[in-house]
């Protein structure tokens with residue numbers, strides 16, 4: 001199977017590409033990535049020698065490049081996106097451009113070239129915030145940030161291409177990912193790397209916001225199941241099964257690096273900060289056999305160890321993104 005992976009130099013996309021190529025000598029993957037501030041080509045270093053791997057630097061909004069790389073593909077796994085909520089609050093333009101227009105350009109090309117399957121990787125943030133219970137795939141979309149609104153727009157476009165053109169689209173919506181190679185602006189790697197460097201960590205509001213943490217390798221397992229077994233036109237939630245509030249998460253990270261609460265700086269809450277995310281992922285568990293393998297305790301310990309051991313990976317990225 002020939003697969004086009006967009007955003008394959010990012011956190012989750014690169015995990016997907018490494019996992020797929022390392023487990024299958026016959027796999028063929030073309031990565032299309034613009035290498036924005038969060039794209040790191042070195043994330044793909046372990047697979048550059050694989051005979052089925054190729055990399056194209058390009059923008060998913062560019063119909064010419066997309067047309068060229070789409071020709072001959074059997075499937076698309078679409079990760080490329082502007083992905084950081086805080087940046088979308090500062091400026092929504094690049095989010096609408098990449099997440100909405102870029103997805104539409106890809107869908108058009110996939111339809112034109114008769115691609116067999118298009119997996120659109122989305123987020124639970126499209127559902128908004130939920131005070132109790134958990135979202136099923138039928139839940140109405142109520143995104144609150146420009147990021148999640150742009151992802152909701154791209155989800156609807158993807159599903160519309162299925163209904164209108166019969167394109168074989170599957171949408172996945174996952175909870176918050178963590179693990180190695182995550183850009184150090186996101187809360188877990190930002191906190192770990194600040195703490196390693198003896199700095200403070202910025203905790204939003206009162207720290208009551210709850211997230212369902214999903215290890216990136218479990219997320220990629222879910223995407224693989226959706227790619228091969230998902231039903232066309234369906235949505236699959238992918239959760240981690242671990243709901244933790246940011247105050248508790250901060251305590252766990254302080255403990256992991258042997259730091260105290262005096263290293264925590266309480267900062268003004270994020271505008272429109274969703275209070276709680278909670279996914280019901282029984283559909284993918286029951287229909288496709290999804291079962292997360294990594295416990296939050298083990299996954300977090302391994303993630304802390306990875307950042308401790310890979311300063312040369314994250315230090316230049318923090319400098320590049322001017323993260324303190």
Ligand SMILES: NC(=O)c1ccc[n+]([C@@H]2O[C@H](COP(=O)([O-])OP(=O)(O)OC[C@H]3O[C@@H](n4cnc5c(N)ncnc54)[C@H](O)[C@@H]3O)[C@@H](O)[C@H]2O)c1
Nearest residue numbers: 007009010011012034035036038039059060080081123177
């Ligand atoms: N990280 C999470 O917790 C999380 C949770 C839910 C959903 N998601 C979704 O998963 C996907 C991947 O997220 P991530 O955390 O790996 O993001 P990331 O920011 O680490 O990586 C994004 C990648 O996309 C590339 N890219 C951005 N704009 C592009 C463009 N116009 N053309 C081509 N490439 C472009 C970047 O260079 C980068 O390599 C996104 O669609 C995101 O919405 C992420």
